[in-house]
Amino acid sequence: AKNAPGTISVEAWKKVEDAISFVGETVRLDIEGEEDLLTLAAIFLADIGTKIIYGQPGQGIVLVEVTAEKKRELADFLIQEKAREFMQKFSGKTLIVHDSDADGMSSAVMFGRYLKQRRKINSLFRVSDGATISPESKEQIKKLAPANVVILDFGGEAHNSIKELSQTMNVLIIDHHRMFENDFGNALYLNPHFFNVPDDYISPTSHLSWQICRNSDWLAAVGVIADKGFLAGSKLLKSVSKKYRRVDLGKIVGLIGSADAKGKSSEAVQLLLKMQSPRQMFKGKFAEWEKEVSAEVKRLVAEHKQKALFLANGKVVLYEIKPKFSLRGEMSNRLQQLYPDKIIIIGEVSEGHYLMSFRTVKLNTSFPDMIRKAAENMEGAHGGGHKKAAGCKIRLIDKEKFLDRFIRQIGGE
Incomplete structure (x- = not known):
């Protein structure tokens, strides 16, 4: 693979990825140019626990164990x-x-x-x-x-x-x-x-x-x-x-x-x-805003006991709110604390659209993937975020279809 000094080329990155996934005892990768930064590619692409050995000028042979923290760092x-x-x-x-x-x-x-x-x-x-x-x-x-x-x-x-x-x-x-x-x-x-x-x-x-x-x-x-x-x-x-x-x-x-x-x-x-x-x-504006928002959150949390729906055999809590402020994220966090073993969906109708916030703690989910599948071929739908915390916006007319698709991915009706 070709790789210029001080860089990691796309070609070299892919070749390192192929080498790491190679099934066999030994694989050799020849680099045309400079391989000085390809150790980083190996660390990023290798599994946690892999040991990588490389040469470093002035130090000799260096051994690095791949950890999640090392990748992040x-x-x-x-x-x-x-x-x-x-x-x-x-x-x-x-x-x-x-x-x-x-x-x-x-x-x-x-x-x-x-x-x-x-x-x-x-x-x-x-x-x-x-x-x-x-x-x-x-x-x-x-x-x-x-x-x-x-x-x-x-x-x-x-x-x-x-x-x-x-x-x-x-x-x-x-x-x-x-x-x-x-x-x-x-x-x-x-x-x-x-x-x-x-x-x-x-x-x-x-x-x-x-x-x-x-x-x-x-x-x-x-x-x-x-x-x-x-x-x-x-x-x-x-x-x-x-x-x-x-x-x-x-x-x-x-x-x-x-x-x-x-x-x-x-x-x-x-x-x-x-x-x-x-x-x-x-003091000042932030304190004033927080006082108003806290009162509204308290009201919504109290009302969820009468208005929230438990779906997918109790695995999902769906709570559609009518808040004075934008509180979907905050409410999904609050209900997550109350129901740590469930998926929380906070919904809100807004100008012909349905807005949702998703949260979970313990379940093995990937909300961005689930949202994409549920919203497939829906006009104007978009969403994303993190595996266990995400958001989505769809047309209101697609609400029932989206929720049905989403629930089916969890294994509920």
Whole structure:
């Protein structure tokens, strides 16, 4: 295989993959060029527990045992290096498009501060359209005409818009959701899933952003907690907990989440950019939003006892809500705590569509795969996320067909 120095070519990657899957005692792979980085490919592609031996100048023979943490550590390092290298060419108008949740907001703040400190760029900010960039938003971005676009905490569902924008803009994507597309035009799409990191060790976007930007550690920790990235972010969480001993980070997760629930993510990002300490979170707008949201969550949790449906022989809890705020994610988390052995689906009717949030803890599921199968050939349907936490949007007229397909995959009627 051909492989240029300092790179891992697609051809070489595939040949390493073939070599690892070879059934036999010995396989030899000849490289035309340089093999210096192909040890990384071997680590990413090998099974957990595999031992890899390679030569390193100045040290001699090195033996590495492949672990989930080693895969994560190396993937995160490559993402950090490639993102920083890509941003070296940034100048002029820059737009940061981010998801509305705590993971997306905290990432946006870190990148905003990084670009201001390192590149002297005052970024513009925009909240995504759920997990995508709508045709309307795409046209507004084109009209704004930024030289650079940073997309945080989403990407796969927006690949068509990203591909088009990348023809005239420098587009960088930092994401951690499972993706089913690989054509993003000229954009640089960085995602730990590319490197076969096990799902439980995937870094949330906030953890990746912190490693790239190295600012706002407490805000990065909040994003990690909100997205349950405890294994990937364990060192960061330990450091931040020690540094801010008297700060309730869990409470801050709720405060920032309330901004998302109330549709105030854009305002929240501007407030966070001005904050120097996590203690500033406990007063002002965030406290006001959290009070309203908490009261609504309490009402919905109480009502589920009368309104929730138990489907698939009790394996699934379906609760259709009519909330004052955007609370599908929060409600799916709350019911997950009440029913840890079940699949939770929180549904909501909105403008001719049916929106759903999915959660589970113990069951061996892959929600993105299940959603794709259930929504097959449904016009305008899209969704995705993580194996045990995901979301989906379909037309309201497809609701019953979707749920029937979904339930059948679980083995229920």
